[in-house]
Amino acid sequence: MEGLSYLVGANLYELDPDLKALLARYDPGFPERESLYRAFGERMGKEVLEVLYHIDQDAPPVLVMHDLDGRRVDRARLSPAQRSLLSSLRPLNRFAYEGQGWVPHFALGYLLADGGVYCILTITHQVAYALHKYAPEHREVKEALLYGEAFGATWMTEIQGGSDLGANRTLAIPEGEVWRLYGGDKYFASGAGLADYALVTARPEGAPAGARGLALFLLPRLNRKGELNFRVRRLKHKLGTRAVPSGEVELEGSEAYLIGKAEEGIYYTLENLTVSRLANAVAAMGIAQKGLLEALFRVKRRESFGRRLLDHPLVRRDLVDLRVRQAGGLALAFHAVAAFDRAWEERPPYSPRYHLARFLSHLAKNRTAEHAKESTALAMELFGGLGFLEEYGVARWHREALITPIWEGPSNIQALDLLEAMEKKGAHLFYLEELSALLQGHREPEAALALETAEKTLDFLKLEKEAVWYAKEALRRLADALAVAVLLNLGEGYEPLARLYAHRFLRGEEYPAWAGGLWET
Structure with a gap:
């Protein structure tokens, strides 16, 4: 990737004064943990960016529907480089459960800020989060997600409703120690073909209509007989986030396990969305920061009309816009993260502290996504024609930014x-x-x-x-x-x-x- 991005070989942490200032304010363990952030920033430039580029350009996940014996397996095949990278990144999801809070997770997620790989980590984290709080009987599954090689996913939306969860048609019927899910097509299922366990919303038989009638379930990839528990119809061809397989999942008699209380399912679901909205916020600003750095390196090196681009007033004006958006957006994101860190252990009914955290997650998710979309487009423009070419890094950051206003609710x-x-x-x-x-x-x-x-x-x-x-x-x-x-x-x-x-x-x-x-x- 050398020669295709100015960030190759750079330490992304050392180039980020805003992150340092915010961690000094919001991470109580910052003095002891700064070496971790610095090492991760160095690894990003020396190793991870090249792997992410390879996945995006040359090796996205591929759906394998049958094995050699003709059995339906519906597995997403990842490149060896992606599997190795994901395995090495699993510690990002452990901080909160080891008493270190949420700030380190989101700080490292910000430095990573790849819409695909960070999505895989986030949806795995979300399943572990729900089990940790509301389904302690599935402790072994939580441990496999956090410390083993299992992956998770969150499949909420359906084709007929999208963000309108109340329109969900998946029906849940109890059958002994499990529930069976019928009639559901989870239409934009990130982690399809990869997830060993998924969180899914479904309506218990007899439950009221609308979002309040939804319960939350744990859906394993294999049923109790060891057979495939659901089908992946296809993977989607996307503009960005290519590292995460997103597909369509069919539920027809699939075995699932109720999480917590059925009547509180919508609360658990919204809690889970708060986690992913915060991930969306820090990832949006991480993508924007990469675009800013690419543009800054470019205008310092490129000459036009007899002087560096940086020395042109209008270029400086554009850089000011990038800088101001980055500082404000990142400040907003980490303040929302800190609010969630103070409230995450609460359960329904919640206190004002939790309601504030949720309120701030809406502000942060939306505004950071807007900033990322605008900033990465401007970074492309500062590159001129090269910014529009797929082989160079800056175009990809804009592609990745475009999902952030859509994910987790537009x-x-x-x-x-x-x-x-x-x-x-x-x-x-x-x-x-x-x-x-x-x-x-x-x-x-x-x-x-x-x-x-x-x-x-x-x-x-x-x-x-x-x-x-x-x-x-x-x-x-x-x-x-x-x-x-x-x-x-x-x-x-x-x-x-x-x-x-x-x-x-x-x-x-x-x-x-x-x-x-x-x-x-």
Whole structure:
């Protein structure tokens, strides 16, 4: 891959001052753990990026439907390089269960930030999470997912409903010690053909309609007779995230095990979505950071009209946009991670602390995805025609960024969930308390602007009869106000970035010319 990406051989941790600042704030074990982050950043540049490039360009998963004896196996064949990489990355999923919190997991996921490989790790993690909290009787499965070679998956959506989980048709009927699942086509099933165990939503016979009637089940790949428990119809041909096999799964009499209480299934499902939404947020900013670094290396090396691209004012303006989006988006993501870290052990019914964490996950997931999409497109543009060529790294980062607004619920879903959290849980009140606490003692104009923006946005939503129409813009405004507040708390060096973020995204004005000085070098 040398010559195809400027990141080859680079230490991605050492090139990331924002990550260092946020870990110093949010990871209590940062002084002892920094060597781990540094080593992982070095490994990314020296080894992992090349493997990820190989998988994406030359060796995506392939579905093998039958073995030599004609038996249906429905297995995704991975390249040896991908299998070896995944095996070496399994420790990323263990931190929370070994008493080290969630920040290290998401920090390393951010440095990895490959939509396919990190997705495989995340969906495996999600199954372990559900079993850890709500199905201790499946401890051996959890251990196999965390410490063995088993993979997990989360299959919730169906073809007729997509993000509308209440439209799910999969029916669950009890049969002795197991349940049988009928009539379900899990249509966008990441991990299809790879997962040994999957979390699936299904409606117990006689349960009410809608999302509230769904229960959560553990679906093993093999039934008690050792036979294939479900069928993979096909793998999908995707624009990005090629490392994770995504397919269509047919459930017809499949054996499954109820997780926790059937009537609480939707709560477990939403908890699981919170985990993956946070993963989506850090991955989005990790992808954006790779695009920023590619662009920065490029403009320092490339000459045009007699001088480096970096020395052109308009190029500096574009770099400022990349830098400001990166700092604000990453600050938002890790503040949401920290909130979840404080609340993750809670169970239904939840406290205000958990409702705040869920509220922040909507803000972070949505805004980081928007930033990643815009940033990687701009990074491609700074490369000119080379940015549009598939053999070079920067084009891939934009492809990978495009899934982040869609995964785990697009912006419309995030906005609707935000309104629901406000109306039913009063989560916006906890958000305002959090924002006010962050801004306490700050006299900068941006601090007052952030608080005023949040208060006016929430007041407007409460008074407006057509609140749904404005919910997406409110989602952005609340996220941007929080991003400014977190930046102001990262120390004196981040005050200019907080000013610029507020100027651009709260006031809606162009960056001032003095911002070009951020790139004096």
